[in-house]
Amino acid sequence: MSDFTSLVQKLNSISNNEEVNVTPSPETTTKRQNISETVNLLDKFNAISADNPYQPVAEAVEEQADDMATRYRNFMKSEVAAGSDLSTVATTVAETNIGAAKLDRMFNSTYKVMEQLVAITQEGGQLSGGVIAEGGDESYLNHAHEKIAEAFQALKDAHMYAVQQAEED
Secondary structure, three states: OOHHHHHHHHHHHHHOOOOOOOOOOHHHHHHHHHHHHHHHHHHHHHHHHHHOOOOOHHHHHHHHHHHHHHHHHHHHHHHHHOOOOHHHHHHHHHHHHHHHHHHHHHHHHHHHHHHHHHHHHOOOOHHHHHHHHOOOOHHHHHHHHHHHHHHHHHHHHHHHOOOOOOOOO
16 A cells, blocks of 8 residues: 555544554655665765865866976976076977877867767767657667767877877886
8 A cells, every 4th residue: 555545544534533543554664764774874975075075177177287387387497497598498398299289189179079979879869869750770879879989988098199108217
């Protein structure tokens, strides 16, 4: 018997001045225990979150950018301290990085295209809706979506290793 049916019966009994049994059903008792356990878990998660607050990705990127800027300033200061001409060092750094920067821009523009492909082919995306509307088999589109996602990851890996890595001493 559902809780609603039980409630209606109790209300009818009360309106007829009959004695009402208020002992909860075993189902209700189990539900209350589950809810109580869930509340306890959420309290524990909230306590953990309070101790270790989430740091948004944007802040982490800004910290890394600040760190890179600091490292560049320190590099430039050490070059000047070593007697190097500041404009010569800046020009050398720019010339050295121009190919890598161009390559990085090309990868980033390719990422935009790949992101569009992933979004269009995902379940619930534009193509998915069209396939369903036409009565087609969506499983082939799902398979294509997986392959596009794999290609996107492979592109990210290629970007990581596109420029020769400096050897560590």
